[in-house]
Amino acid sequence: xxxxxxxxxxxxxxxxxxxxAPSWAGSxxxxxxxxxxxxxxxxxxxxxxxxxxxxxxxxxxxxHLMAAGEHEAQRLARQQYEQAGNMTDSxxxxxALLNYGHGEYPQQALAGFYARWKDNPLVVDKWxxxxxxxxxxxxxxxxxxxxxPAFTLRNxxxxxxxxxxxxxxxxRGMHHPDGSGYAFWEEQVLALDALNRRDRGAPGARAGxxxxxxxxxxxxxxxxxxxxxxx
Numbered sequence: 001x002x003x004x005x006x007x008x009x010x011x012x013x014x015x016x017x018x019x020x021a022p023s024w025a026g027s028x029x030x031x032x033x034x035x036x037x038x039x040x041x042x043x044x045x046x047x048x049x050x051x052x053x054x055x056x057x058x059x060x061x062x063x064h065l066m067a068a069g070e071h072e073a074q075r076l077a078r079q080q081y082e083q084a085g086n087m088t089d090s091x092x093x094x095x096a097l098l099n100y101g102h103g104e105y106p107q108q109a110l111a112g113f114y115a116r117w118k119d120n121p122l123v124v125d126k127w128x129x130x131x132x133x134x135x136x137x138x139x140x141x142x143x144x145x146x147x148x149p150a151f152t153l154r155n156x157x158x159x160x161x162x163x164x165x166x167x168x169x170x171x172r173g174m175h176h177p178d179g180s181g182y183a184f185w186e187e188q189v190l191a192l193d194a195l196n197r198r199d200r201g202a203p204g205a206r207a208g209x210x211x212x213x214x215x216x217x218x219x220x221x222x223x224x225x226x227x228x229x230x231x
Contacts, residue, residue, distance in 0.1 A: 029068055035061035036076065045086040052088075059092035066100035074102060081109055091126055099135045114150075124150055125161035132166040138173045139180045142166045153195055163188045 035057050045051070062080065065073035073096075081093035094113055097106040110131070117123040131137060131145055145151060145162055153159050167174050167185050174181035 029065065029070065032061040032064050032068075036065065055086075055088055059089065059096075062092065063096045063099070066096045069100075073100075077101065078105060078109075087123070091130065095130050095134075098130060118150065121157070125157050128158065128161040129165045132162050133169045135172060137166065137170055138176070139184045141173070142184065153191060154199070159188075159192065163192075 062073060062077055066077060077093045077096045078101075080089055081097060084090035084093060090113070094109055097109055110127070114124070114127055117127065128145060128148075128151065132142055134141070142162065151158055151162060167181070167188075174185070
């Protein structure tokens with residue numbers, strides 16, 4: 001829809017990204033509490049559709065209870081993270097803590113997760129993506145993550161996990177009224193394009209993933225730095 005618009009007002013997107021989940025999650029607490037109820041002896045983890053769907057519903061309920069400010073949800077998220085028997089539950093709890101957790105524990109959990117999985121590239125990609133798409137993540141957050149020793153633009157999957165996820169799936173950070181998100185987008189497209197030109201044999205169309213977003217940042221509502229992200 002955005003690609004067909006002549007001018008795109010991103011401000012409602014930022015408001016929805018910030019306000020909608022907490023507001024309607026609060027009115028649906030009984031439903032989400034019921035979805036969180038688990039049998040005393042959980043069934044072994046299975047990739048089959050039914051148990052996978054139950055895990056997805058349980059984790060969605062946890063995220064919404066956290067968004068609604070449910071005090072008990074903080075304890076449940078921490079417990080799930082520490083006792084998770086599969087990556088789905090571990091990442092879901094970590095994401096809920098990162099987005100809605102209190103105190104120092106969310107950052108401690110992030111550090112512990114990385115220490116445990118730092119030798120697994122696919123899991124580290126997910127670790128970057130969680131932080132890039134967190135509700136409080138900004139362009140500065142993305143830049144700080146790019147300075148992490150495990151990040152390099154030369155790894156297409158790592159660049160996709162951080163830069164692409166921030167630009168595509170972090171409406172609040174990407175569409176800031178000061179245009180910093182668009183300037184960041186432009187900067188990364190140029191950097192990835194330069195790598196593509198220099199490393200002709202490198203796998204993956206790195207810059208192409210971000211250029212696909214051109215229709216959005218090319219016509220921002222705000223001026224300033226955002227205007228530089230045009231074609």
